[in-house]
Amino acid sequence: MFESLTDKLGQALRNLRGVGKLSDENMADALKEVRTALLSADVHFKVAREFTERVQAQCVGQEVTKSVTPGQQVVKIIHDELVRLLGEGTTQLSGARPLKIMMVGLHGSGKTTSTAKLGKLLKKRGYRPLVAACDVYRPAAIDQLEILARQEELGFYADRNSKDVPAIGVAALTAAQTATADCIIFDTAGRLQIDADLIEEVKKLRARVQPDEVLLVVDGALGQEAVNVAKTFHDALSLTGLILTKLDGDARGGAALSIKSITGVPIKFVGTGEKTGDFEVFHPDRLASRILGMGDVVSLVEKA
Amino acid sequence: MFGLFKKFKEGFSKTVSSIAAKTRGLFGGRKIDAASLGELEEALYTADFGVETTTEILAEIKKAYGKDKDLQGRQAAEIGAAVLRRVLAGSEGTLEGAALRGEGTPSTLNALRGERSAPELADGAAEKKPIVIAMIGVNGSGKTTTAAKLGWKLKQDGRTVTLAACDTFRAAAVEQLKSWAQRLDLEIVASHTGADSAAVAFDGWQAAKARERDYLIIDTAGRLHTKSNLMEELAKIRRVLQKHDPSAPQHRWLVVDGSLGSNSIEQAKVFHQHFGLTGLVVTKLDGTSRGGALVGIYRQLKVPIYFLGLGEQPEDLQPFSIENYAKAVFGLDS
Ligand SMILES: Nc1nc2c(ncn2[C@@H]2O[C@H](COP(=O)(O)OP(=O)(O)OP(=O)(O)O)[C@@H](O)[C@H]2O)c(=O)[nH]1
Ligand SMILES: Nc1nc2c(ncn2[C@@H]2O[C@H](COP(=O)(O)OP(=O)(O)OP(=O)(O)O)[C@@H](O)[C@H]2O)c(=O)[nH]1
Ligand SMILES: [Mg+2]
Ligand SMILES: [Mg+2]
Numbered sequence: 001m002f003e004s005l006t007d008k009l010g011q012a013l014r015n016l017r018g019v020g021k022l023s024d025e026n027m028a029d030a031l032k033e034v035r036t037a038l039l040s041a042d043v044h045f046k047v048a049r050e051f052t053e054r055v056q057a058q059c060v061g062q063e064v065t066k067s068v069t070p071g072q073q074v075v076k077i078i079h080d081e082l083v084r085l086l087g088e089g090t091t092q093l094s095g096a097r098p099l100k101i102m103m104v105g106l107h108g109s110g111k112t113t114s115t116a117k118l119g120k121l122l123k124k125r126g127y128r129p130l131v132a133a134c135d136v137y138r139p140a141a142i143d144q145l146e147i148l149a150r151q152e153e154l155g156f157y158a159d160r161n162s163k164d165v166p167a168i169g170v171a172a173l174t175a176a177q178t179a180t181a182d183c184i185i186f187d188t189a190g191r192l193q194i195d196a197d198l199i200e201e202v203k204k205l206r207a208r209v210q211p212d213e214v215l216l217v218v219d220g221a222l223g224q225e226a227v228n229v230a231k232t233f234h235d236a237l238s239l240t241g242l243i244l245t246k247l248d249g250d251a252r253g254g255a256a257l258s259i260k261s262i263t264g265v266p267i268k269f270v271g272t273g274e275k276t277g278d279f280e281v282f283h284p285d286r287l288a289s290r291i292l293g294m295g296d297v298v299s300l301v302e303k304a
Numbered sequence: 305m306f307g308l309f310k311k312f313k314e315g316f317s318k319t320v321s322s323i324a325a326k327t328r329g330l331f332g333g334r335k336i337d338a339a340s341l342g343e344l345e346e347a348l349y350t351a352d353f354g355v356e357t358t359t360e361i362l363a364e365i366k367k368a369y370g371k372d373k374d375l376q377g378r379q380a381a382e383i384g385a386a387v388l389r390r391v392l393a394g395s396e397g398t399l400e401g402a403a404l405r406g407e408g409t410p411s412t413l414n415a416l417r418g419e420r421s422a423p424e425l426a427d428g429a430a431e432k433k434p435i436v437i438a439m440i441g442v443n444g445s446g447k448t449t450t451a452a453k454l455g456w457k458l459k460q461d462g463r464t465v466t467l468a469a470c471d472t473f474r475a476a477a478v479e480q481l482k483s484w485a486q487r488l489d490l491e492i493v494a495s496h497t498g499a500d501s502a503a504v505a506f507d508g509w510q511a512a513k514a515r516e517r518d519y520l521i522i523d524t525a526g527r528l529h530t531k532s533n534l535m536e537e538l539a540k541i542r543r544v545l546q547k548h549d550p551s552a553p554q555h556r557w558l559v560v561d562g563s564l565g566s567n568s569i570e571q572a573k574v575f576h577q578h579f580g581l582t583g584l585v586v587t588k589l590d591g592t593s594r595g596g597a598l599v600g601i602y603r604q605l606k607v608p609i610y611f612l613g614l615g616e617q618p619e620d621l622q623p624f625s626i627e628n629y630a631k632a633v634f635g636l637d638s
Contacts, residue, residue, distance in 0.1 A: 040355055044350070138616075140482075192592075219563075222564060249442065250529075255565065274526075
């Protein structure tokens with residue numbers, strides 16, 4: 001596993017200790033280890049390859065710092081590059097008022113829970129949020145959102161007699177206006193990126209309500225499919241951000257790197273538990289360390 | 305057999321076409337070369353097979369290629385499928401048995417109980433009713449939906465079923481299962497959010513027993529394997545059931561989201577340590593993911609795979625077949 005990446009890199013680069021520079025040749029084995037490590041963190045195959053190539057370019061020619069092992073130094077270079085990539089873009093939400101946010105994603109990724117979490121967070125920031133139930137398929141999806149809305153004292157809109165999702169969205173805007181809400185979050189049904197009908201539905205919803213933010217909610221443990229998912233949702237909906245959920249587990253979250261590389265869309269929030277308070281603004285350095293399965297090495301190298 | 309494969313393949317068609325598209329050139333009539341080996345490696349990784357299985361399949365194909373430079377794509381695919389068959393040998397959960405395909409032979413009940421010899425059936429069945437199947441797993445994996453689908457499948461097959469809504473934690477989890485029960489006309493025992501989940505399991509068992517139901521299907525709350533207090537709650541459900549029947553729950557199934565990557569192996573390991581898994585259900589394989597993580601889980605734990613979830617409708621729960629899976633993954637037709 002990846003805990004040993006530093007060791008493995010250390011081994012691969014052993015004969016480099018105290019010698020001079022990192023070069024193409026002495027890096028080859030080390031980069032193979034890096035690639036394997038990224039793959040076992042669920043980073044997409046192609047993304048892992050591109051990333052490794054870029055890191056190689058950065059490593060070559062660098063002097064090996066005397067006080068750390070070359071393995072640690074390479075890890076630091078990788079880590080910094082990861083932080084840079086993951087951290088591109090802003091975690092800020094649009095400043096529009098009313099602020100309209102749409103949540104989309106695969107089944108069970110955490111959209112409904114994150115809708116309530118985000119509502120709670122924005123309420124704390126001074127908004128008057130209303131959450132709109134646009135999942136007309138999953139049994140009790142509307143109840144779930146309603147219970148959470150009541151619990152967090154958020155405005156709530158649903159139409160239990162309608163299956164017309166775009167129309168529900170529009171009605172929710174009117175309801176929000178009446179209730180003087182200045183932030184509307186649309187919870188949508190889970191859908192596969194290859195389900196053309198449901199993608200069409202959510203595109204129509206987007207066209208009708210004109211959201212300022214379209215956030216893709218992704219399970220932090222998602223595998224290689226992340227790339228297909230991100231590509232299709234982004235093409236169909238022009239995503240403005242990502243929410244990475246269930247990071248209270250021990251998944252390494254490599255899918256986030258894949259999605260970031262494919263779409264360029266910023267990661268804005270992370271979910272860290274089932275409770276509505278378990279929600280944080282995204283920190284790229286934490287996720288980078290997580291993907292690499294370590295933390296100390298970086299600070300160690302930093303001090304050196 | 306062909307009919308079953310066809311049905312499986314339909315459900316799995318997007319999966320098949322997506323991997324087959326990637327490897328068409330490779331698995332067609334074309335000869336293998338360095339470039340196509342690279343493509344193959346990519347196809348295997350992107351199926352979430354992970355480092356171990358990918359390396360193994362690649363090594364075998366490379367070995368064959370070393371012996372025969374004229375190796376064709378189709379042969380490479382056969383080798384890949386053979387590796388999967390070998391790695392997955394013994395992984396078919398016996399629920400796949402005849403009754404669930406509508407033939408209703410007694411051996412299904414036997415198989416369900418993990419007793420394979422037919423003669424014990426008649427007595428055992430009366431004595432050990434209800435057979436308890438507990439659905440466990442991380443958040444959002446598909447437990448509630450699978451509980452409903454399975455209840456429906458068993459009912460179609462002429463069995464009597466009670467559902468127990470033991471997720472008393474998540475908002476509207478009880479309503480979700482109730483709504484399924486109503487839609488599929490299944491019997492359900494439920495309490496309210498915040499109730500003691502073990503108490504609901506206890507009530508469910510008593511109701512199923514009193515009404516002489518064949519099965520009790522227990523839906524539990526999603527929990528990440530990293531949370532030991534929540535794992536303890538599962539143990540409590542088990543202890544309470546065992547007051548009634550020391551062998552309950554006879555089936556302890558981990559419901560795994562098939563679109564997840566390597567973490568599902570870690571999940572399975574920890575759930576297995578805490579709860580002694582007897583089976584797996586892999587869901588959401590109607591997407592483009594190939595569910596390769598199931599291979600990794602089986603390699604590690606040797607827990608049989610009973611069903612694949614191929615959609616959100618009741619009929620979208622299909623028995624796992626090694627043959628169909630291996631063929632589907634490599635785009636081989638029967
Ligand atoms: N541990 C943990 N669980 C989470 C987190 N976010 C959501 N969940 C849980 O994940 C499960 C699915 O969450 P939902 O909000 O229902 O997911 P969804 O995307 O709305 O699901 P569908 O509407 O069915 O597509 C629930 O059990 C949530 O409690 C998180 O950050 N950590
Ligand atoms: N496409 C597809 N969706 C599925 C499948 N199985 C379940 N789902 C969907 O996945 C989402 C989560 O399913 P649930 O059954 O609520 O999952 P759960 O494990 O009970 O979730 P928690 O109780 O919150 O932990 C729902 O939207 C289901 O409709 C499947 O095989 N294919
Ligand atoms: Mg939802
Ligand atoms: Mg559930």
